[in-house]
């Protein structure tokens with residue numbers, strides 16, 4: 001076969017059934033659970049003024065290296081969203097809904113990342129945010145929402161990693177201690193980590209390079225620098241999770257990719273996936289982000305789950321096969337009239353998944369299509385049946401089953417009855 005002129009770009013994928021059916025079902029499940037917890041659906045635009053995302057932290061890779069930004073025809077500096085928390089905060093600052101404001105979302109994000117399994121340039125997330133409350137019970141509610149969602153899909157090999165990054169005032173003391181720790185043995189640190197140390201010392205803790213392992217594991221812990229208020233809040237979060245039976249591991253080196261986090265941070269790690277891409281979701285508090293976007297100094301907390309990676313984790317565990325969306329009835333008609341058109345319309349309106357042959361093909365060719373479709377039933381309307389006001393229904397998947405001749409007016413009821421058997 002000749003190569004097509006165009007192919008999907010690196011880091012993008014064409015999704016087709018059954019993957020699309022599964023993805024849609026996953027989003028519907030998430031939506032149902034979020035709505036049951038009082039969250040409203042928001043749909044932020046896919047692109048924003050680049051400034052909205054720069055507030056996420058100029059030192060983070062997502063902003064400094066991975067942003068799809070460009071100038072539009074009106075001379076505006078635009079970026080495709082790399083995530084949706086910043087947009088949700090921008091919406092909040094603009095619309096000023098009553099608080100606490102609980103919003104959920106689903107949709108694609110764009111990052112100029114290095115494509116590999118589980119890492120794409122366009123990827124989907126579902127997420128939820130609560131803006132306007134300092135209450136750590138909100139953190140518990142959000143974490144439980146994510147944990148129950150994974151549970152509902154049947155994922156068992158997932159660990160919840162939990163940390164507190166303290167308040168904005170705790171951070172400088174910790175960063176000083178961290179810098180002092182690494183600078184005392186700078187020669188032992190990898191070249192990349194030395195660079196990172198200058199721009200964003202917290203991110204050095206994220207280094208997976210073996211050369212850095214010893215220094216990273218001996219680094220001071222943020223949990224030793226928490227203010228009393230941050231520490232009490234963190235205890236309350238842990239107590240809430242224990243009450244709900246949501247298991248977690250304390251992860252004092254968990255810093256995550258964006259700079260805006262304060263207090264609670266968390267990540268869900270799927271043990272069935274490669275460790276470099278095993279984060280299937282994460283989130284935390286961002287008590288300064290809304291003010292950074294020019295809004296009121298209101299706190300926020302939220303999470304985003306990676307849809308593509310969650311589905312990979314389901315594959316790895318053999319769970320959540322997705323719904324069956326195959327056609328249930330195939331209509332075969334050789335009358336040349338509108339019988340197939342009418343019957344298909346009627347069955348579809350009654351909620352029966354129905355397809356049919358076109359192009360006036362022979363009975364034999366149409367029966368072959370019916371067979372290939374996987375439908376359990378064929379509805380056959382020949383000239384004789386049409387003249388008598390009848391239709392035939394033929395089970396296609398059972399050897400012994402008989403073809404039935406039924407009045408045309410009974411078609412829908414009979415088909416439904418046979419599909420239920």
Ligand code: AMP
Pocket residue numbers: 083111113118119120121122123124125257279280281282283304305306307308309310
């Ligand atoms: P983040 O916004 O970086 O905290 O990402 C939240 C979740 O989105 C991660 O835990 C991943 O599951 C998913 N994710 C992030 N980046 C990518 C990517 N490039 N490709 C696929 N999934 C991603």
